[in-house]
Amino acid sequence: xxxxxxxxxxxxxxxxxxxxxxxxxxxxxxxxxxxxxxxxxxxxxxxxxxxxxxxxxxxxxxxx
Amino acid sequence: xxxxxxxxxxxxxxxxxxxxxxxxxxxxxxxxxxxxxxxxxxxxxxxxxxxxxxxxxxxxxxxxxxxxxxxxxxxxxxxxxxxxxxxxxxxxxxxxxxxxxxxxxxxxxxxxxxxxxxxxxxxxxxxxxxxxxxxxxxxxxxxxxxxxx
Numbered sequence: 001x002x003x004x005x006x007x008x009x010x011x012x013x014x015x016x017x018x019x020x021x022x023x024x025x026x027x028x029x030x031x032x033x034x035x036x037x038x039x040x041x042x043x044x045x046x047x048x049x050x051x052x053x054x055x056x057x058x059x060x061x062x063x064x
Numbered sequence: 065x066x067x068x069x070x071x072x073x074x075x076x077x078x079x080x081x082x083x084x085x086x087x088x089x090x091x092x093x094x095x096x097x098x099x100x101x102x103x104x105x106x107x108x109x110x111x112x113x114x115x116x117x118x119x120x121x122x123x124x125x126x127x128x129x130x131x132x133x134x135x136x137x138x139x140x141x142x143x144x145x146x147x148x149x150x151x152x153x154x155x156x157x158x159x160x161x162x163x164x165x166x167x168x169x170x171x172x173x174x175x176x177x178x179x180x181x182x183x184x185x186x187x188x189x190x191x192x193x194x195x196x197x198x199x200x201x202x203x204x205x206x207x208x209x210x211x212x213x
Contacts, residue, residue, distance in 0.1 A: 004201060005071040007085035020104070025070075035126045039103045051092060052106040054120065054179040059073045061086060062177070063113065063142075 002051075016057050020050035031055070065163055067091065069202045070107065089195060089204040093180065094159040095119065095170070100128040101159070106179050110193060110204060114183030115140075117158070118151060121174040129154055132172040140171070149175050158187075164208055166190050 002025040003009075013019055013028050018038035020030035029050055030041025042050035069087035077084050092105040102123065118140075124132045135152035142148070151171030158168050168186040182188075194205040 004068040005085070007071040007073040011073040011084075035103070035106075035122060042104075049104045052104050052179070054106075056177055059075050061074065061078060 010053070010055060011059075013055055015055050017055055019053050019055045020047070021053070022047050022050065025051060065161060065207070066203055066205045067161075069204065071201065087202050089202070091182065091204075091206070092161050093182070095123055095127050095180075096157040096159065097127040097129055097154070102126055105159075108180035108182050109178055110187070110195075110206075111181040111183055112188060112193070112195075114181045115185055116151070116153075116171050116183045117168050117186040118171045118173070118176055118181045118183065120176045120179055121152075121172045123179065124154065124172045127156065129156075129172070135172070138171070149173050160206075164190075 006025050009028065010019060014031045017031050017033055018035055019028050020038040020042035022029050029045045029047045030038050032038040032041055035052060038052060039050060070090045071085045071087050074084050074086055078086065089110040090107040091110055093108045094102045094105045121132050132152040135154040137150050137152050139148055140151050151173045153169050153171050156168055156170045157165060159165050190209060192207045192209055196203045196205065
């Protein structure tokens with residue numbers, strides 16, 4: 001089961017980019033300005049299908 | 065399917081809870097267009113406040129929609145006065161967690177501040193969704209509706 005609380009994991013992760021996690025969501029295994037770059041970085045670390053999340057410039061409460 | 069929300073950071077403590085994180089109902093989804101499927105799943109927010117299913121435009125490019133402006137367009141308003149954006153709609157397929165596949169008319173914009181929103185038209189008309197905030201952490205329960213979409 002993936003780790004649900006990833007708040008501290010990504011608090012200091014790069015911003016304005018795609019983050020790639022391993023399947024357990026325990027580690028940021030790549031990042032990039034594009035989806036392809038983030039996935040390529042993850043695959044270079046041996047994670048074939050990372051989980052992607054957009055990291056915004058600021059993490060703020062939001063109404064979408 | 066029952067899934068615990070995902071906690072993401074807040075740069076400043078919440079004025080309501082005082083916490084420096086917020087729990088968000090994310091599901092893993094993989095958009096696809098024809099035979100082109102996104103290389104990896106992404107975390108999409110289940111958002112009953114959104115009229116439609118909405119995605120960042122770079123996701124469109126990643127599934128072979130090279131020019132989003134070829135789709136039907138429509139303006140969309142945010143909650144704050146003056147917040148308006150144009151979305152371009154395309155028929156796509158959506159693989160949800162490891163359980164389901166649905167067809168969705170999805171809106172794309174380069175200005176969306178999150179990767180994806182699963183909204184009422186396209187998602188909630190396929191699934192019965194329960195947001196359980198009495199649990200700590202909160203839990204989302206999703207079950208496929210039996211009736212034809």
